[in-house]
Amino acid sequence: MPVLLFSKVTRWSWVDMLIIFHFIFSTPLGPWGRCSGNCGPGGIQTRGVWCFHIEGWTSLLSNCEEADKPEKERSCFRVCDWHGELFEWEVSEWQICVLAPVHGEVRPRTTECVTAQHGLQHRTVRCIQKLNRTMVIREICEYFAPQPPTEQACLIPCPRDCVVSEFSPWSVCSKGCGKKLQHRTRSIISPPLYGGVMCPNFTESRACDSYIPCPLGEEEYKFSLKVGPWSKCRLPHLKEVSLSGRTILDFSSDSKEQVTFKHQGYKPHHHSKPWDVEIGYQARQVRCTRSDGKNAMLSLCMQDNFPLTFQSCVMPKDCETTDWSSWSHCSKTCQSGDLSPGFRSRSRSIKHIAIGGGQECPELQEKEACNLGGELLQLCTRYSWKTSEWKECQVTFLLEQQDSHWHTTGPLCGGGIQTRELYCAQSTTESSGQRPKEVSRPVDRKLCPGPAPPTSRLCNVPCSTDCMVSSWSAWGFCVHENCQDPQGKKGFRLRQRHILMESTGPDGNCPHLVESVPCDDPMCYRWLVTEGVCIPDHGKCGLGHRILKAVCQNERGEEISGNLCLAPPPPERMTCEIPCRMDCVVSEWAEWSACSQPCSNKNTEGKQTRTRTIQALAGDGGKSCPPLQALQEYRLCNDHSCTHFYWETSPWGPCSEDALVTALNATSTWSGEATCGVGIQSRKVFCMKSHMGQAMIKRCPDSTRPETVRPCLLPCKRDCVVTPFSEWTHCPTSCQQDSGERIKQSRYRVVIQEAANGGQECPDTLFEERECEDVIYCPVYRWKPHKWNSCILVPESVRQVMMVITEACGKGLQTRAVTCLSDDNQSAEMIDCLKWAGDMPPLVQECHVPCRDDCMFTPWSKFTPCSTDCDTMRIRRRQLTGKSRKKEKCQNAEVYPLVETEACPCEVFTSQPHGNWSECILPEAKKEPERGMRLRGDTKACGKGVRLRAIVCSDKNGRLVEPSYCSSSGYIEEECIIPCPFDCKLSDWSNWGSCSSSCGIGVRIRSKWLKEKPYNGGRPCPKLDLKNQVHEVVPCYSECNQYSWVVEHWSPCRINSELRTFRCGEGIQTRKVRCVNATEDSESGRVDSALCNQAEIPAETQPCSLLCPNECVMSNWGQWSKCPQVRKASSPPHVSESFCDVQPCILNENCFQYYYNITEWSMCQLSESATCGQGVRTRLLSCIRSDGKTVSMDYCERQNLERPMKMSLRCLVECAVNCQLSEWTTWTECSQTCGHGGLMSRTRFIIMPAQGEGRPCPTQLTQQKTCPVKPCYSWVMGDWSACKLEVDCGDGVQVRNLSCVVHSASVSPTAKQVENTLCGELLPHDSVLQLPCSVPCPGDCHLTDWSEWSTCELTCIDGRSFETMGRQSRSRTYVIQSFENQDNCPEQVLETRPCTGGKCYHYIWKTSLWRNNERTVWCQRSDGINVTGGCSSQSQPASIRKCNPACRKPFSYCTQVICGCEKGYTEIMRSDGFLDYCVKIPGSEDKKADVKNIAAKNKPVNSKIHDIFKGWSLQPLDPDGRVKVWVYGVSAGGFLLLIFLIFTSYLVW
16 A cells, blocks of 8 residues: 655654743643654654643633744654564764864874774665665654764874975976076875875975176076967947948947957758858967066067967857757556566757856756656556477487488387477466466567576387287187077187286287187087996996986086086986906096197098007906907097187277267367267177188177277367567667668467367467568768868957068968768758768868968869779879069978878788687578577587687788678688587397297397497497396296196006917007197197207106906096195905095195285386387296296196286386587677777577487587677877977967877777778867967076876775775976066975775884984885885984083093993093093004903994994994894804704714
C-alpha cells in the first residue's frame, strides 16, 4: 500500500513554551504523548493543557482565555515495523581531522608535539527515505537503529614546515656599465602542512660586486618598445560611417550608437537566412620603457617596423540554441522490484554557432531521474524461459558419432538424444488474468534472466527381444476339441512348450506355444489299467489270473469319475500262467521302447517294441520255451501325420474407439492430463501348416485359438500446439542511410507440442518476414558557400587617429555567406545542415589589401599533370604584375618564389606481414535462421582451413594506408589442416558360439577384434586381451532332455560255452545305443553321440545267465523303494519264499535331493542394433542334484519347489556421447578501431558435455585473429613556440602547429603527416592554437617558469604512511631586475597536487668536522638531498663551540665543554675541574703515549697530523664524539675470530 511521506517535518520540542497571560492566570503545557493511530503520517499526538494561578495552584479552564489556549493535539508520523524497509541512516564521509581544542583554544602545539596531535573528525548523519533520498525526522530511524556517531577522535601529524631546495648558483652579472644585479633561486620540495611554518622566499638578489661607471656619451639606461594586450573587438560609432562605407571618428558627439558592416551581395531565399558576421576593430597600446622600469618618451624607442596598434576583428557572437524539447517518456514505466529510478531526457539544437570568440554552445542534451519510487506504477512484466516438449528420441545421432559411414539396416533402438525448443516468454502467475496453461508469445531472449535450461538430453528407444521358449513336450492323446461338449469323430493331438523368458520392447514377439495334429476317434477320458501279480487258479503253478485295476483319467492325466469314460470298463481280471517245475521260464514283458518315428506318413510309420527273455530252459517233461518270434512284440505309435498345425497372429492394431465405450472417452487437452477412456485393439489370426503356409481354420483347434480383440487404453488425441507469433522485430526508429536494400522485419512462432493420434496437424508457416513500412531515411543536406566579399580594413578615421599612415592597405578580414541546401537544391534551414551536413565552412578569413610598396602577383596556375612514374614532380607558377616587376625586392626568388614544386601522388603500395599467424580457421557453413541452440551432428570440426596473418599496407612514402590497397581482405592466407580425431575401430561382433553345456546352464561367447587404434584424441578402445580382442559372455541354458540316449531291447542271452547239452549257464547280452534329439521332428532324430552326456551313456553289453533245468529261477530285481530302500525278487512257484535286498539311504549315492540353481545377473545385453541405452540383464534357472549334477527341470518341479519369479531386469549401458558444441558466433568487432594490436574473436558454447567415453570438450572455446592494420589518424599539437613579439618586450602570443598524422595505434616522432581532412573535426578543448604571453622588459620584475614537480612524498608517523595518497609541489618565483621596481613584483606562487607511489622520507641534521671550534650544520633528506626546513629546530646541533673560561694556557685548546691539552701533553686539573696547566709527557716524541688523557680521546683539530690524514684515515668517532658503527662490526669480527682459533686448537689437541 503506498504511503504518503513528508519530505519536511516540523520538529516539536518536548516542553512547549509557557504562555503567560496579562493578569493572574496562565496555561502550562505537558509533554507530547506517544504517537498513536495509523502507520505513517496519519498518526496523532496529544498533550495535557490546564489553567493555573500565578501563585502556582491550578484553576478552572474558564479562568484562562480560550483564544490563547494552546493546541493539545497534532498530527505526527507513527513509525511501524515495516517502515524499516523504507528508511535508513545516511552518513557522509569523515571530514578532515582538525585539532581538538585545549582550554578553549585551538592552535598547533609545535613545541609539545612528538609524533602526532589529537584531533577530531566530524561527519553528517541524516535520516532519509530510501526511495527519493529526502530527509525526514530522526525519530523514524532511531526507532530501528541508534544514530551513528557524528564525531570521532583522530590523529594529526605534527606540524610540518615548508621544505625548499638549496639555492641555485648566483646568476652571472650582465656585461655593461652601470648598476647590475644577480640573483639565485630555489624551489619548493614539500609544502607546509598541519600548521607548519610557511615557505621562505624562493629568490635572493644582490648587487654585483663590480660596478663599472658608464663613460661619457653612453647612457646608463636602455630603452625598449613595450606593446600591451589587444582590446576587445568593438564597432565604430554610427556617425563615423560615411555613405560610401568609409568610417570616420566623431569626437563631437557622445553617441554610443553603432553600425554593423553587413554585406548583402547575396540575396537569400526567404526560407533560408544566412548568418550575419560583424567586422569591428581592436587596438593596443605601445609605449617606451627604460631599463629601470620607468616609462620614457616614445621617440626614444622608434624603429623602422613600428608595431600595429589596430587590426580588424570579428565581433563575438555567442552560440544560440533552440528551446528545450519536451521531456521524453520515463524509461521506468513499471515496478521492477528494485529502487533504481528511471530516466528521461530532452534535447535542443544549435541555431547559431559561436563566432569571434563568443561563448561556446552549452550542453545539447539533459537527463534527469524520474519515477523515483514507482509506488503508483503497475508491476513490471516478468519473463522466464519456456520450453517445448521433448522431441522424438534420435538414435542415429550417436550411431553416426561412432561410425560416420553408418547406414540404416533395420529398426533402431538404444541410446539417443532428444532436443527441444527454447524460447523466452512472459511469466504466468495466478494473479494475472492469463491461465497458467495458456501459451505465451515468444519475446526477445535478452529479457529472460538467469541461465537457460538445457535443450538436449540423453534418451532411450526400447529394444525389442523375442521370447525364449522351452522344448516341445510329447504329443498328447487324441482328444476332442472341446471335452465339455464333444462332437464328431475328429479330434486333435497336442503338444506344448512354455515361455522361459518374456519378450521385451514394442516389437518383441513370442512364437506359437501349441501345435496340433488332427486325429480320429478322439477320447477325452480314458481307462488306465494296472495289472496285479499272477495268482494261480489251482495249486502253485499253471493257469491263473491277474487282477486288473482300471482308473478313468482325463486328457491331463488327472483321475476322474468312471462315469465320464464312455468306453466300457476293462475286465477286472485276465488269465496268466505261472511256470511249473521243469517248465521253460520266461521273464515279464519289458517296457515299450521309444517310438521309432516322431510322426507317420506314407513311407514310414512309428513302431514300438517290447521283449521278454528266457530265464530258464525247460527240463524233461516240462513245457518247452516259446519261439524267438514269441519273445518280441510290436505295435504302432505316433500314427499322426507329420504335418502340424498351429495358430499364428498378426501384431496388435492401433487402439481405436468402440461404439459401446465411446461415452466413456474424454477429449484431451494439450497437457495430456485428461483421461481418454478405453478402446479396442484387434488382430488377425491364421491357421498355419508347418513349413507350408496358411491352412484352413478348421485344421486348428478352436479351443487354442488366440483372442482377436482386447481392451486397451485409448490414446489421447493431441493437437499440435504452437505459440502465438512473436512481435514483429522493430523497424529502425532513427533515420537510415539509403543503401538500396529494403529493411525487413520478421516474426516467428515455436512448436511446443507435435500432433499425435489423429490430432490437428501443425501449420506450415513458422517464420514470416515483411518489409518495414514508413522507414525514415536520413535527409541529405549540404553547405553552399558563396563568394568572398571584399576585404574589410580598420576604418580610415581610426587609422588616422592612431597612426599617421592613411593608406588603406594591410591585413583585414573578409566574409562570405553560407547557406543550406537540401538534396533537391532547395533552400533549407541552417539548423538542418548543422545536424546533417557536418562542420560549417568558415564564414571569415584573413585577407590582405596590398600597399603601394608590396609585390603584386598573378594567381597561382594549376599544377602540371603527372605521369605514371612515381618519381616525377609537378609544378605551378605565378608572375609579378604591374610595377612589381621593376622592384628590386620583388626579384628575390627566395622571399617571393614564382615556382612551387611538389611530388606527384603515387599509387604504388607495399605490404608487410604483421603479427603472428592465427589459428587454423575452418570455412563457415551456411547459416540458417535459428531461434536457439540446436544440436548438430554435422558440425565440421576438422579438415582443411586457412590461417591468417594481418598485413601492414604502406604507400611510397612509408605512410600507413588502408589494407584494402594491398589485399582485399587485409590478410595473408595460408592453407592449414586440423587433423580429425579417429576413434578406436573394432570389428563387428562375431556370431554367438554354441552353449558350453548340453544340459543345464552354460555360457555363450562372441568377440570383436581391433581393426584400428585411436589417434588425434579419438575415443579410446575398451580393455582388450592379449590378442587385441574384446569378448562378451552371456549365460545359456540347454534342456537336459533335449539330447538323450535311446537304447533298444537286450538281445537273447548268448551262452559262452556251446558244448553243454543244455545250452545254459553264463552268457552275454547286447543292445544298441544311440543319441537322439528329442525336440526334432525328423524321421530319425539321431544326432552325434557327443551331444549326449557321456557320463550317462548306457552299457551296450551286460553279463547274463540262462538257468538250466532244476535250477532256482528268480525274477529281476524290482525298483528300489523310498528310503529305507528295499527291492524284491520273486521266487519260482515251487519255492514258497521270496527274497528282499535292503540297504540304507546314503545321500548322493543312492538317495538325492534336488534344488533350483539360479545364476548371477548377466552383463547388460543390448540389441544388435543398439550401441547404448537400456538393455536387459538376465539370469537362468536350472535344476541341480545334491551331488552337483545338472538334471532335468522335471525333478525340481516334482518337488514343488518355490521358483524365482524375476528372471530379467532392465539395465542401462552408458552412452558414449561426444561433446556437442554450438556453431561459432560471428566475429566480434575489432578491439581497436585502428592500428596494430587489435583482435577479433568468436566464441562457441557447450550444448552438451561429453559423457562416458565420448570425445571430451575442447579447451579452446574462443578463437582470435589479428585485425587488419588500419591507419590511425590523429591531430598532433606541436610545442608552444616562444612568445612572439613585433618589438622587444610586452604582450605577444604563443602559437603551436596543428597537423594530421598517420600512425599505428600510438603517435611517435616517426609519424607521417597527411591531409587534414583525414583527421576529422578537432575537439573544442584541443583547438587552442594561440595563447597570450608576455616578455618582460628590462627593469620589469617577472615570474620565472614553473619548477619541476617534486618527488611524491607521503606524510608518515614513525616511518609508517599516514595516508594513501602523497603530494608533490612546484613553484614559481620572481626575479628582480631593478631594486627601484621591486615593489611591483608579483608574489611567488606554489602548486600542490596529489600523487601515487610516494615514499616516506625523514630529515636529519648533518654536520662537518670542527675547525677552529666551528662547523657547518645543514638539514638533509633521507634520499641525500640537502634542504632547508624539515629538520626539528629543537634538535639542531651547535655550529660554534666555546669554553668558559677561555683556553689561554699554553698547549691548550677548547674541547666540547672544557679545555684540554694537545697531543704529547697531559692535563693538570684544578680542584674545581678546570685546566690548570699542561705538562709534557717524557718520551712522547718517539713512542706512543699510553696516558689516557683528554687529548687521547679528542684529538685537536688544529694538529698538523690531523690535517694531513683527515681525508683518508679511519675515524672511529663521529664528529659529535659517538663511536661509529664499523667499530662495532670490527670488534664483533675479532671476537668471532678468537673463538674460531680456540675451537681449532681444541680440535688439533
